Every structure is written in structure tokens, then in C-alpha cells.
Amino acid sequence: MTEIHIDTWLYGNLAVYGGDPNEHNFANANVPLPEGSVLQDLLNSLGMKTEERGITFINGDLSAMPGMQPDLDHALKDGDRVAFFHLRSMWPFQYRHGVAMIDEMQSAIDNSEDMGLRHAYKLPDDD
Amino acid sequence: MFFVRVNMTDRTYSVTDVPEKYKHLAGRGLTSNVIADEVPALCHALGPNNKLVFSPGYTTGTSAPTSSRVSVGGKSPLTGGIKEANAGTSWAADLGVLNIKALIVEGFPEEKGKFWGIAVTWDGKPKVEFFEATQYAGKPLAEVHPAMYEKFGEKISVCSIGMAAEHGYSNSGVAFNDQYKRPTRYAGRGGLGAVMATKGLKFIVLNRAGAPGVEIVDKALFEEGRKKMIDALRTHAITKPKGGLNSYGTAILVNILNEAGGLPTRNFSSGRFEGAPKISGETIFEKNKERKGKEVYNHNCSPGCIIQCSNTVYDEKGEEITSCLEYESAWALGADCGIDNLEDVAKMNALCNDYGLDTIETGVAIAVAMEGGLIPFGDSKAAIELVHEMGKGTPKGRILGAGAATTGRAFGVRRVPVVKGQAMPAYEPRAVKGIGITYATTTMGADHTAGYTIAPEILGVMGKQDPLSPEGKAGLSRAFQATTAFIDSSGHCLFIAFAILDIATGYQGMIDEVNGVTGNKWSADDILKLGGDILKVERKFNEAAGIGKEADRMPEFMMKEPLPPHNVTFDISDETLDSVFGEL
Known part of the structure; x- marks a missing residue:
């Protein structure tokens, strides 16, 4: 089976999933996955539960926010850059209004009751 | 009073x-x-x-x-x-x-x-x-x-x-x-x-010795509002103790905007900076932990603040270099100049405080001068010297001190990121189009604090309008700017907006506090109107000063030059920009 490689960026306390248990700032890992893998497979490969991540990007497109993760089945391809942020990270609405999103995220926002005008989609219990 | x-x-x-x-x-x-x-x-x-x-x-x-x-x-x-x-x-x-x-x-x-x-x-x-x-x-x-x-x-x-x-x-x-x-x-x-x-x-x-303090007309209402506001701020993930702002400060946004392709880099020539993680809030937090031997949480800039987002940057010896290094300052003096040396960015921030300079205008002016060939992008030591020249008032320093627009003219630079002569802050409007509308249309010149969000159900102005449509974006920018004008009058820091967008009782808390102090009975709708009235007064002054709606525009290069990595231009039409205040 052909392998693909994912350029994976892990920020804050998620950096430990990059291989160094003492790293809490950021890590950049090149993660090999079988062709046809989806985002959930990348999480499995890293050993990271999906609840541990907040804001997520795939090639600079917003793919998840805390409490809104429509990207688990998103197909990955070779060379994709995926970035995972810790739950204490933030991105206020006015500073992300009109940014690029993956189709699944755009659809989730469009179908949400408040059309996405939130800073957080739930208040994560991150203590 | x-x-x-x-x-x-x-x-x-x-x-x-x-x-x-x-x-x-x-x-x-x-x-x-x-x-x-x-x-x-x-x-x-x-x-x-x-x-x-x-x-x-x-x-x-x-x-x-x-x-x-x-x-x-x-x-x-x-x-x-x-x-x-x-x-x-x-x-x-x-x-x-x-x-x-x-x-x-x-x-x-x-x-x-x-x-x-x-x-x-x-x-x-x-x-x-x-x-x-x-x-x-x-x-x-x-x-x-x-x-x-x-x-x-x-x-x-x-x-x-x-x-x-x-x-x-x-x-x-x-x-x-x-x-x-x-x-x-x-x-x-x-x-x-x-x-x-x-x-x-x-x-x-x-x-203040002996002074009577602020008179509160309706103490019970004020206390009720105060409690609602405290509850909202202490609950929300962004504003609560040891939450996002208290841990990492506003510089927590460096890595986020970088991944989004919206971190203006090397004078707005790219939306992504390879050195971004080195000047981020996470790095400041981790370096401080190492240098002080413990986790250092942020402090308050003023009495009575329970968000406490002001960070301190320490050097290798554990000595303070500067406080506070905001996101916009780390970006202006860092990514926009192609500089990834945190300590040198912090040093420039300290110099700006010492000389009385705005960090955003300073960083953007230096980046424009870098593009004009004065010093190379990324040369932090030469950039520090330029800030000193600004302090000393040398001819070179004076050109930079006149701001980014003047610096662009002095060095023949075409890519000058300003609106109404004021340097654009740390959110690339080609990648974050919503803020671009606010940059273009605010009375203040490019300003990232002009359009903070308030809960849409309280704004009431949206109806079922698509916030991504041109009309929706214009309507949102108008409502954001009006409510922001009111928050700027309330005495509150704009960062309360993080909590009161998601927690509606917090918004009511702000209104109760203001009504408690003043004895007014303002409703949420009144507040939108009061904010709108402030904008009208400001726009009228600007028009009389020769700054009409024709000035509500982005610099030309943003419409022509695609911004990597998304390779997008600013494509909001003039009609949409004009409609932001056409209906005020």
C-alpha cells in the first residue's frame, strides 16, 4: 500500500504527541499514514483523543473549533499540513470572520443555529 | 461630575x-x-x-x-x-x-x-x-x-x-x-x-486622596450587573483564571493566525511566517517557565481586572525585558519584519515604551523601510538601531516616526499597508475578510479594535442574513462597530466581549452596570443606537476634515496581489464597503 506523509503541527501541550514527552510548546512531526487515511486516522496514529484538540487547520483551512469537529472523516493526501491547537488557544470571531474553511466546516457553520457567531462552540472543561 | x-x-x-x-x-x-x-x-x-x-x-x-x-x-x-x-x-x-x-x-x-x-x-x-x-x-x-x-x-x-x-x-x-x-x-x-x-x-x-469616588445611582442594579459580569468572565475559557488570556496573553494568536495563513509577514507579502512559533504566546510561557523555574501566569494592567492578560518577557538570566508584549506588538516587530528572535522583539517593545512609540505603527514602518532596502528583512539588530534612531530624532528616525505611509513615500515603496494613513494591524484582511471591512470603514484608520463581536441574538440586526454574504458582512461590521463604540464608552476593556458573546447574561451584566451607575434604563437596542450615534458624530467630523467614504478603501496592492499560502486577494466590492455606513 502506498504511504502518504502528513506535515503535522502540534501546539501547546499537544506537542507531547510529536514524540518528546517534555515538549509543551510546539512540535512538527512528519506522520506516515496509509493512502486513503482520514483525519481520525492521523489522530489515532498520534495517540491523541479528538477531545484534546481545539482549533484545527488542514492546509490553512479551518477544519474544527472546540465543540465543533466536522473534520474527522476528511480525507488526507500526501503533503497535507495539519495543525492542532490546545484547548487554551483561542480565535475570537471578529478575527476569523471570512477565513478559509474546509467544506465540512463551512457546512457545519452554515447549519448552526447562530450561523457561527461564537468565540467557542462549547466551553471546554480544560482544567 | x-x-x-x-x-x-x-x-x-x-x-x-x-x-x-x-x-x-x-x-x-x-x-x-x-x-x-x-x-x-x-x-x-x-x-x-x-x-x-x-x-x-x-x-x-x-x-x-x-x-x-x-x-x-x-x-x-x-x-x-x-x-x-x-x-x-x-x-x-x-x-x-x-x-x-x-x-x-x-x-x-x-x-x-x-x-x-x-x-x-x-x-x-x-x-x-x-x-x-x-x-x-x-x-x-x-x-x-x-x-x-x-x-x-x-x-x-x-x-x-x-x-x-x-x-x-x-x-x-x-x-x-x-x-x-x-x-x-x-x-x-x-x-x-x-x-x-x-x-x-x-x-x-x-x-485621588480624599476624593469621593464615582456616584452609583442604583446600587442594587449595579451589584447585580457586576455579579453577572464576573460570573461570565470567570467561566469563559478565554477569560477565566489560567484560561487562554491569563496563560498566554494575546500573543496566543500568533500561531493561530500563522496556521490560518493570515499572519502578515515581511511587509504583508505572505500570510505565513516560518519563525512564528518562536515569537508566540506559547513560547513566551514555556521560556518564562524555564527561566523563572515556575509557571508564570499573566497580571492585570489596571485595578479590578480579573482577566489579567498582561505577560512579561524574561531574558536568559530571568531579568525582565519587557511587559507587556501583546500579539500585535510581537507581530509588528516580529513577523512583519521577518524577525523571529523573541528577545530582540521584546527589546524593541521595551524601546517603544521608553520612547513613547506605538508598536504597531513602528513595526509596520520598519517593515516598509525594509522593503525599501534600508535594512534587510530579519535583521533584528539593525531594527533595534532604527528604533533608537526614532528615539534620538535623527533624520532617518524622523521619517520612520512619521508612520508607515510617510516611510513608504520616503523609500519609494508601493506596498504600504495603511488605511486613512494608519498602519494595518496583525490580521491579514485578504485572509480574514471580515476584519478587512472594518479596517476599511472605521473612522479611526486601520484598527483591529474597532469591531468587537456581541451576541447576535442581542444585536438582533442580523435576522436570517447570511453572515458570509456581502450584505451580511457589511451588516455585521456595522453592528460590531456600533457596539464597540459603546463598550469603549462603558469603561470596560474590549476583552469582556470574548465572554459576553458566548454568555448572554454577561452582556446584560454590562448594561446593568452602566444603568446602575447612571440611573438610565437603557436596553440592548438603546446601546446599539447610542454606539451608532457615536459613529455618526465621528464620520461627520471626518467628512468635514476631507475624509469621506472614498477613504473607506483598502490599499490597491491588496486587490491585485494574491497572498500566499491561500493566494487570495481582497475582493470585497466598493458597494459593500459603502453599504456599511450607508444605512447607519
Whole structure:
């Protein structure tokens, strides 16, 4: 089976999933996955539960926010850059209004009751 | 409450009751109205007809959480239009406690090269004394601030201007003390420091001893509002203790905007900076932990703030380099200049505080000069020298001190990221289009604090409009700017908006607090209208100053040059931009 490689960026306390248990700032890992893998497979490969991540990007497109993760089945391809942020990270609405999103995220926002005008989609219990 | 007018022509002052017309106003609403009424729109910002107005918000000086903000207003030498810049500081609270609704600095001293200070105390009403301050000019602020505490005692608060203002730079802020007596809290944008300098005024020292404090008309309602606000701020992930802001400060946004392709890099030529993680909030937190041997959480910039987002950057020896390094400063002096050395970025931030410079305008001007070939992108040591030149007032420093637009002209640079002459902050409008609409249309020139979000169900203006459609985006920007104008009048820090967007009771808390203090019965709709009225006054002033809707535009290069990595241009139409205030 052909392998693909994912350029994976892990920020804050998620950096430990990059291989160094003492790293809490950021890590950049090149993660090999079988062709046809989806985002959930990348999480499995890293050993990271999906609840541990907040804001997520795939090639600079917003793919998840805390409490809104429509990207688990998103197909990955070779060379994709995926970035995972810790739950204490933030991105206020006015500073992300009109940014690029993956189709699944755009659809989730469009179908949400408040059309996405939130800073957080739930208040994560991150203590 | 009182109006205190300080006349710098003959160093006299008057104290009067608040004129009826202004009784319902505070903060930005008050500064903008006084400027619009009393300053000729076509006057020279550094001439005798400009004025400088300081006003605390409605709740400033009370026990409302995160409410120690002061608005500073005047005609801006940078934009040529109306300006309100605000800061969080104990000086703001003291102004409220001294019952001063507006401190208006006017007049024009005939004798040049001399500086004065004023000391305001309470003697049954506010009392003003003048003192000579020429001996404090020409020196870094960190050197001269301690002299004020020696002269007037420890329990004072201090407003001042630095050498940038003395040189008359359009990039010069008004400084205020933080909680540790450092002159590091700035009403930074738009060159109001230079306006204060033209009045020959170097210091405004406040001593609240014996002053009565802010009168609260309906104490029960105020307490109810205060509790709602505290609950919202303490619950929300962004604002709660050890939450996002308290742990990482606003610099938490560096990595986020970088991954989004919206971190303006090397003078807005890319949206992604390979060195971003090195100047991020996460890196500051981890380096501080290593250097101080423990986790260092952030502190408050002003009394009564429970968000506490101000960070400190320490060097390898554990000595403080600067406090606070905001996201926009880390970006302007870092990514926009292609610099990834955190310690050098922090050093430049400290120099900006010392010389009285706005960090955003400084970083963007240096980045424009880098593009013009003055020094290479990424050369942090040469950039530090340029900030020194700005402080010293060398010809090169003066060009940079005039701001990014002037720097672009001096070096023949075409890519100049300004709106209405003011440098664009740290959110690339080609990648984050919503903020681009606000940059283009705000009365302030490109300003990232002009459009904070409030809960849509409270705004009520959206209906079922698609927020991504052109009409939706324009409507949202209008509503955001109007509510922001009100928050800027409430005395609260804009960061309460993070919590009150997601927690509706928090928003009601703000309204209850303001109604409690003033005795008004304003509703959420009233607040949107009051904010809109402030914008109308500001737009009218700008139009009279020759800054009409034609100036509500982005720089041309943003419409033509695709921004990597998304390779997008700013494609919001002129009609959409015009519609933001067409319906106000």
C-alpha cells in the first residue's frame, strides 16, 4: 500500500504527541499514514483523543473549533499540513470572520443555529 | 461630575459642572463629541486649535470588573481625522474617582521647548497645580516616571508623553502607568502623544486622596450587573483564571493566525511566517517557565481586572525585558519584519515604551523601510538601531516616526499597508475578510479594535442574513462597530466581549452596570443606537476634515496581489464597503 506523509503541527501541550514527552510548546512531526487515511486516522496514529484538540487547520483551512469537529472523516493526501491547537488557544470571531474553511466546516457553520457567531462552540472543561 | 479645562496658553484651569448636552456620555462617546463640537475639522492636528480630551468610561473607578479604561480623543496627526485611543490603567480609575468626566487640554504655549506637568488633587472639587517639567524632556520614560512618584508620593497615577511625542511624530502615543508604576500602558494609536506635546504638557499626575469616588445611582442594579459580569468572565475559557488570556496573553494568536495563513509577514507579502512559533504566546510561557523555574501566569494592567492578560518577557538570566508584549506588538516587530528572535522583539517593545512609540505603527514602518532596502528583512539588530534612531530624532528616525505611509513615500515603496494613513494591524484582511471591512470603514484608520463581536441574538440586526454574504458582512461590521463604540464608552476593556458573546447574561451584566451607575434604563437596542450615534458624530467630523467614504478603501496592492499560502486577494466590492455606513 502506498504511504502518504502528513506535515503535522502540534501546539501547546499537544506537542507531547510529536514524540518528546517534555515538549509543551510546539512540535512538527512528519506522520506516515496509509493512502486513503482520514483525519481520525492521523489522530489515532498520534495517540491523541479528538477531545484534546481545539482549533484545527488542514492546509490553512479551518477544519474544527472546540465543540465543533466536522473534520474527522476528511480525507488526507500526501503533503497535507495539519495543525492542532490546545484547548487554551483561542480565535475570537471578529478575527476569523471570512477565513478559509474546509467544506465540512463551512457546512457545519452554515447549519448552526447562530450561523457561527461564537468565540467557542462549547466551553471546554480544560482544567 | 466635572469638566476640567486646562489652558496651556497661560497655564490656567477651570472646573465646571458637566454641560447638559454631555451628561449621558462617557469615554469614547464623550471624547468624540467634545472634539466634534470644539475642534475645527480642518485645523492642523499639531496647531493651536486642536484639543486633547481624556474621559473615563461610565463604570471606570467603580468596582465593576475589568473597567479601568480611559479614552483619549483629539484630531489625529496621523490620519487627519478624529481619533479615540484608550488604555487600561489605574490613572483611568483615579480620573473617575476624582469625579472628572472630561479633562480637556487646550491652548498653545507661545514659548517653545518648555514642558510642564499638572498635578490634579481633590479639594472639595478637582484642583490643578502646574509644575515645570522641561528637565524631564529628552529622556526615556522609564527614567523619568520614578521622579513623579518621588515628587508626589507613591499613591498617584501618571500620564505622560515620550521623546517621540516631543519630536512631533505622527507615531507617538500617550503613556500611562501600569500596576507596577511602569509607563507601559498606552493609548498608542494615531499620534495623540504629539498633540499633548504641542501643548507643552509632559505629565498629568492624579492623586485621588480624599476624593469621593464615582456616584452609583442604583446600587442594587449595579451589584447585580457586576455579579453577572464576573460570573461570565470567570467561566469563559478565554477569560477565566489560567484560561487562554491569563496563560498566554494575546500573543496566543500568533500561531493561530500563522496556521490560518493570515499572519502578515515581511511587509504583508505572505500570510505565513516560518519563525512564528518562536515569537508566540506559547513560547513566551514555556521560556518564562524555564527561566523563572515556575509557571508564570499573566497580571492585570489596571485595578479590578480579573482577566489579567498582561505577560512579561524574561531574558536568559530571568531579568525582565519587557511587559507587556501583546500579539500585535510581537507581530509588528516580529513577523512583519521577518524577525523571529523573541528577545530582540521584546527589546524593541521595551524601546517603544521608553520612547513613547506605538508598536504597531513602528513595526509596520520598519517593515516598509525594509522593503525599501534600508535594512534587510530579519535583521533584528539593525531594527533595534532604527528604533533608537526614532528615539534620538535623527533624520532617518524622523521619517520612520512619521508612520508607515510617510516611510513608504520616503523609500519609494508601493506596498504600504495603511488605511486613512494608519498602519494595518496583525490580521491579514485578504485572509480574514471580515476584519478587512472594518479596517476599511472605521473612522479611526486601520484598527483591529474597532469591531468587537456581541451576541447576535442581542444585536438582533442580523435576522436570517447570511453572515458570509456581502450584505451580511457589511451588516455585521456595522453592528460590531456600533457596539464597540459603546463598550469603549462603558469603561470596560474590549476583552469582556470574548465572554459576553458566548454568555448572554454577561452582556446584560454590562448594561446593568452602566444603568446602575447612571440611573438610565437603557436596553440592548438603546446601546446599539447610542454606539451608532457615536459613529455618526465621528464620520461627520471626518467628512468635514476631507475624509469621506472614498477613504473607506483598502490599499490597491491588496486587490491585485494574491497572498500566499491561500493566494487570495481582497475582493470585497466598493458597494459593500459603502453599504456599511450607508444605512447607519
